[in-house]
Amino acid sequence: MAESAPPSAARVRGLNKSFGDGASRIHVLKDVALDVRLGDITMLIGPSGCGKTTLISILAGTLKPDAGTQDLTVLEKDLQTMSTAAVTRFRAQNIGFIFQAFNLIPTLTLAENVSVPLLIQGVSASKAEKKAREVLAEVGLGDRARSRPSQLSGGQQQRVAIARALVHEPRLIICDEPTAALDAKNGQVVMELFESVARSPERAVLIVTHDNRIFQHADRIASMDDGRIVEVHDIDEAHPLPENLRHGFHQ
Ligand SMILES: Nc1ncnc2c1ncn2[C@@H]1O[C@H](COP(=O)(O)OP(=O)(O)OP(=O)(O)O)[C@@H](O)[C@H]1O
Numbered sequence: 001m002a003e004s005a006p007p008s009a010a011r012v013r014g015l016n017k018s019f020g021d022g023a024s025r026i027h028v029l030k031d032v033a034l035d036v037r038l039g040d041i042t043m044l045i046g047p048s049g050c051g052k053t054t055l056i057s058i059l060a061g062t063l064k065p066d067a068g069t070q071d072l073t074v075l076e077k078d079l080q081t082m083s084t085a086a087v088t089r090f091r092a093q094n095i096g097f098i099f100q101a102f103n104l105i106p107t108l109t110l111a112e113n114v115s116v117p118l119l120i121q122g123v124s125a126s127k128a129e130k131k132a133r134e135v136l137a138e139v140g141l142g143d144r145a146r147s148r149p150s151q152l153s154g155g156q157q158q159r160v161a162i163a164r165a166l167v168h169e170p171r172l173i174i175c176d177e178p179t180a181a182l183d184a185k186n187g188q189v190v191m192e193l194f195e196s197v198a199r200s201p202e203r204a205v206l207i208v209t210h211d212n213r214i215f216q217h218a219d220r221i222a223s224m225d226d227g228r229i230v231e232v233h234d235i236d237e238a239h240p241l242p243e244n245l246r247h248g249f250h251q
Pocket residue numbers: 019020026028046047048049050051052053054055
């Protein structure tokens with residue numbers, strides 16, 4: 001009997017995505033194939049407008065691909081056969097998001113912000129806040145649970161956003177330019193947090209980035225251009241970061 005493939009966080013084959021109709025129709029993703037492995041930090045890079053955000057939105061179930069996509073399996077679920085309500089539930093339970101602009105709610109305390117994904121799942125406010133405080137402590141902000149986002153630096157706000165993305169223990173963490181708004185030092189702190197609190201054999205981290213300063217943290221770098229995945233590099237001791245990526249990636 002053939003050995004079954006190890007479970008993957010995401011498997012995409014023959015994925016197409018177009019926007020608009022008729023003459024204004026644009027074909028944004030073209031026959032995309034991608035594997036995101038559990039346990040890995042995968043980075044998705046490529047010039048502005050090549051389709052990175054569109055691809056992660058499809059993986060997160062917030063956008064639908066064109067009909068006829070061969071495979072869109074996320075955490076062993078075929079997203080194409082699920083109803084919109086089922087995809088929404090799946091996303092709330094299994095996916096954590098981190099955005100460039102942090103997207104914290106200014107009127108809420110840090111603990112309340114971090115509680116949100118648990119409240120969406122129906123966890124009681126007191127239990128959610130207890131868990132939120134634990135995760136805030138993991139990202140080094142245990143003593144700031146009652147602060148508001150505006151009282152924090154950008155680097156600290158991104159740590160809160162990471163805590164919020166992890167609080168419901170999702171198996172897939174999707175990050176859109178998580179270090180772009182941060183200086184080199186805070187970008188490094190954020191990546192070290194991904195290494196220490198998000199990296200786990202049960203979990204995958206998928207990061208869209210232009211920031212070549214963080215490429216060293218990747219296990220796999222997938223390069224996109226004009227709607228296609230054009231190169232995939234697996235990085236380990238035997239296969240260090242390729243020369244062309246070491247010198248930076250330019251939009
Ligand atoms: N809802 C939409 N309707 C029409 N066109 C869209 C829509 N969303 C994205 N596009 C187009 O799809 C293309 C890819 O956009 P996308 O945001 O995925 O690129 P990106 O690689 O993430 O870019 P950036 O690095 O600048 O964020 C662009 O030409 C964009 O204008």
